[in-house]
Amino acid sequence: MTAHGASREALAAARERLDALTDNTAVDAVKLADELAGVTALLGREVSLRRVLSDPAQSGEAKAELAGRLLGGQVSGESADLVAGLVRSRWSQPRDLVDALEELANLADLTAAQQAGKLDNVEDELFRFGRIVSSNTELRAALTDRTATSAAKSELLRSLLGGRAESATERLVTRLVTHPRGRSLEAGLESLSKLAADRRERMVAVVTSAVPLSDGQKQRLAGSLAKLYGRQMHLNLDVDPAVLGGIRVQVGDEVINGSIADRVDDASRKMAG
Structure with missing residues (x-):
């Protein structure tokens, strides 16, 4: 995510809140990742909701209350708190809010891999998968085919990565392929690799x-x-x-x-x- 001004500050604060949560090993980082990814998909679909939750003219508390009503009972308290913190913040543009949610979901999965001692493997697998995609035009076409269903793409990735790669790698790549959000596959994989490298240095x-x-x-x-x-x-x-x-x-x-x-x-x- 390339953020500017208010969005950069909001993202930094959100990452600190995520770190504070996931440093507690009692928090299920994988579940957190799945729930945040679900909220990302929701806001990606619902343009009007995304605009309301990122509207600087609305009070932070009002936006947090709205998010709480929408997500109540659907996600864990930890995920709800993270989302509330995000919508209280100021964002340069509505898309930045969704980008931040997606980044937190990916970071939560990378944190789970780090806690399991698998982060180096994940970083290496993301890099190697990117090389495979760039050299296999048929595979790239199948993964980026706009007429193919998400279920079909998920099944293809399961056949390629299931049992051969870390579970975090499979989850990260599957989310990217099924919800590209306007990015090329190569750019998305490069972004994930950088995020993994940054996490490893922490x-x-x-x-x-x-x-x-x-x-x-x-x-x-x-x-x-x-x-x-x-x-x-x-x-x-x-x-x-x-x-x-x-x-x-x-x-x-x-x-x-x-x-x-x-x-x-x-x-x-x-x-x-």
């Missing part, structure tokens, strides 16, 4: 402090850790009064105790040297 730091961190402290900590590990760093924050005189940070299996600022700065200096 790391999570679990930060436990005696008192809540200020926004400035969080930004400095995230920046220092990103420099130290060479990757984008997402902070999962927890407050525990038992943590005295400092902060506890866990990145994967590595745990840093004590004054995190001093330790990170020291490590950064050593790396720079």
Whole structure:
């Protein structure tokens, strides 16, 4: 998704909310992906509804209430909350709202793959499938045939990918093929591959402090850790009064105790040297 202005800010906020949800392994990321994809398809079909839910002249709360009434009982509370957050935001154009929903659905599936240790496989499979499509005109024609039903295309992909690729890869490709939304197949696959690569570069730091961190402290900590590990760093924050005189940070299996600022700065200096 190429977003501008208000849409870029809204998408960034939505991705943070999704990360906060899916970092909790109790949340079913695959179910979340399916539900968000369903809402994407709904808004893709219903142009007037899409316009109402992205109308900057309407209050965010009014739009969130409308979305809640429409989706009530149809999706999980987590999905409903994400959609409510999206429609409360300002979007440069109605399509951006639907693009954001689609991206969140894809990210949820990629997160599920990451949690299962399969993200590298998915990224590789998306790339290889793109190469296969570009070199097989007959297959490309079948997957992009506007007269073919979604069920027929899904069955074709199941015969090609079922049991041979990760389930996340099959779901992502099937959604793209059955709901291209005006994109070429090649462009859609390239977008999915980039999303997978971006997700793979993301790391999570679990930060436990005696008192809540200020926004400035969080930004400095995230920046220092990103420099130290060479990757984008997402902070999962927890407050525990038992943590005295400092902060506890866990990145994967590595745990840093004590004054995190001093330790990170020291490590950064050593790396720079």
